[in-house]
Amino acid sequence: MFRKILVTAAMLAAFGHAYAAVDVNTANEDALRGIKGIGPAKAKAILDERAAHGPFKxxxxxxxxxxxxxxxTVERLQAEGLAVGPAGAAANAQVAASAQTKGAAASADASKSNPSVAVKK
Structure with missing residues (x-):
């Protein structure tokens, strides 16, 4: 039972992550820092470059x-939810959806290989 709850929580977290894409062209410093792998210095560098030379293509x-x-590094950040423009947001949603599908398939395989048995006391 605990395993089912854990798998459900993981799937919900992955599903929520699909909608948590942060567009690098519109995000503020706090939103950028919310992406795993972007700290204060990298967020400032992104914002400074965007302010100086316009949005990223x-x-x-x-x-x-x-x-x-x-x-x-950019690929890894995209996997964490960073999007570059409207096309990037759509691509991140596809990546998250495929990751969710893979996770569901893995949990289904795990439940087949490890059946639970009810024991009466």
């Missing part, structure tokens, strides 16, 4: 313009 543009954000 795509993830590659973000990685190129902000020092310390390479391609792999």
């Amino acid at each position: 795509d993830p590659a543009d973000l990685g190129k313009r902000v020092k310390g954000l390479g391609g792999h």
Whole structure:
């Protein structure tokens, strides 16, 4: 029973994460810092670059313009909920939905391999 509750909580958290995308072109410092992997210095660097040169076109543009954000780092941040423009928000929702589907399949497999048995006292 505890396992079912835990799996349900994990699925709800993953589902909620799909709607928690933060658009780098509209977010303030607090919203950026809410993304795992972005601290105060990186959030300030993103905001300063956006203020100086305008919005980011795509993830590659973000990685190129902000020092310390390479391609792999930007991909990881996108997986954590960072979106770059409207297309980025749609892509993040797809990534989160596929992760949720994979999690549901894994929990279904786990419940098949470990059946529970009711014991009367």
